[in-house]
Amino acid sequence: MDVDQLLTAGAHAQATALADGSVTAPALTEAALAKIAAHDRELNSFRVVYTDAARAAAADAQRRLDAGERTPLLGVPVAIKDDQDVEGDITGMGGRPQLPPAAQDSPVVARVRASGAVVIGHTNVPDRCLWPFTETLTHGATRNPWNLNHTPGGSSGGSAAAVAAGFVGAATGSDGGGSVRIPAGNCGLYGVKTTRGLVPMQEEGWQGLSVLGPLGPNPADAAALLDVMAGENRYVAATEIDPQPMRIALSWTTPLGRPYMVAERKAAVRRVADELRALGHDVVEADPPLGIRPLPQFLIRYLRGVSGDVDGLPHPEWLESRTRAIARVGRQVPDRVLRWARDAELDLRAIMDGFFKDFDLVLQPGITGAPFRIGRFHNAGAVHTLGGVTLSIPYFPLWNTLGYPVVAIPVGVDRAGLPIGVQVGGPEFSEATLLSLAGQYARAHPPQRPPR
Incomplete structure (x- = not known):
């Protein structure tokens, strides 16, 4: 496998090649930087690329490799979503920089660096990471490598585009209402929305709704980054072992009822259920009784989370108007209502824990239609944007309210050639089980790559 092929093979394959000496860390990093320079002008996945720092990190990683050291990502180029502090750089969060450059890395970035991974750059996000598309007035539109007329999703859209394009083998994301899973599905990737508390946060995000998680082209790539992010060493191994036969609930119902879904995307979910049955699992239609x-509960925490996020900024007038509008609504939510929403999570968890006595996991659709076209919400107000996105993403927020983990699995493409994804959720700290199922599915149904 030459270095160009290795770029698209994913982080785990790259780590293996680095460990056996098939490629050096400087050579792999130079190839990644060259590919970004050649192609990211049209995708706009990165806000900034750390060219000199990446070269220095690659040289240091090679010294560690030559000394016999091994980690899941030693020498592997990775990208960081622009909601995590990288020492010496601003954390832009999609808009004009509000704060000075970070004095130190966030806890997750520190773990990524300590593992010997090569931090390539900060990836683009929507304003304050609010939307399931990645377009801002400050940085423009990030485009989907599968089709440049469509969004890669959001808010981890830049990370997903960078991975799908083969710029990096894995990238960090965050998920407060689908922001890892939506871009993973839109870009044909695997992504993990982690259990609340598994991966350390700089600070609590959106009243506990938001967590950090990885994206990769294969289950082992997401797992390798998760091993580093969580400070554990078991997720790659989980992807390599088929799980025992499980009882999986196929759930079509959301808190908004059963939404309209494009027929071929609904058919894809049914096909996945059949494919899981063929792998030995018992898949039956059943909805958690929530x-x-x-x-x-989600809306209250989301609204107060947004207002809390922006209220401490020195220049709120620099935010997009729809961001300011949502923050204004969030400020009207009384503290007692917020306390109710936070406390009521325990009731939901009790119901779900009962449901998980009968089922091991829950299979659900991803987005209900095709990824949004670029410009669909350009200069739109808060009401129009919220209304326009809500019916596309109703299957995602439940898992953020619960704080439970979910894996996004790519399952093919639609007639327009755009990826289709599903999601599988489980009880808290079931990431290893979810990744084991993802690994089994990927071996039977290898993911496709963008035709670019």
């Missing part, structure tokens, strides 16, 4: 209750 009703509408998760919806107000």
Whole structure:
């Protein structure tokens, strides 16, 4: 496998090649930097690329490799979503820089560096990471490598585009309402929305809704980054072992009821259920008995989370108007209502824990239609944007309200050649089980790559 092929093979294959001496860390990093320079002008996945620092990190990683050291990502180029501090750089969060350059790395970036991974750059996000598309007035539109007319999703859209394009073998993301899973599905990737508390945060995000997680082209790539992010050493191994036969609930219901879904995407979910049955699992249609209750709990925490995020900024007038509008609504949510929403999570968890006595995992659709076209929400107000995105993403927020883990699995492409993804959720700290299922599925149904 030459170095160009290795770039698209993913982080785990790159780590293996580095460990056996098939490629050096400087050579791999130079190839990644050259590919970004040649092609990211049209994708706009990176806000900034750390060219000199990446070269220095690659040289240091090679010294560690030559000394016999091994880690899941030693010498592997990775990207960091622009919501995590990287020492010496601003954390842009999609807009004009509000704060000075970070004095130190965030906890996750520190772990990534300590592992010997090569931090290539900060990837683009929507303003304050609010939307399931990645377009801002400050940095423009980030485009999907599968089709430049469509978004890669958001808010981890730059990370997903960079991985799908083969610029890096894995990237960090965050997920407060689908922000890892939506871009993973839109770009044909595997992504993990982690259990709340598994991966350290700089600070609590959106009243506990937001967590950090990895994206990669294969289950082992996401798992390798998760091993580093979580400070553990078991997730890559989990992807290599088929799970025992499990009972999986196929759930079509959301807190908004059963939404309209494009027929071929619904058919893809049914096909995945059949494919899981063929792998030995018992898949039956069943919905967690939660009703509408998760919806107000999510909205209250989301709105107060956004207002809390922006209220401490020195220049709120620099934010996009729809961001300011959502923050204004969030400020009207009383503290007692927020306390109710936070406390009521325990009731949802009790119901789900009962459901998980009968089922091991829950299979659900991803987005209900095709990825949004670029410009669909350009200069749109908050009401129009929220209304426009909500019916596309109703299957995602429940898992943020619960704090439970979910893996996004790519399952093919639609007639327009755009990826289709599903998601599988489980009880808290079931990431290893979810990645084991993802690994089994990927061996039977290898993911496709963008035709670029």
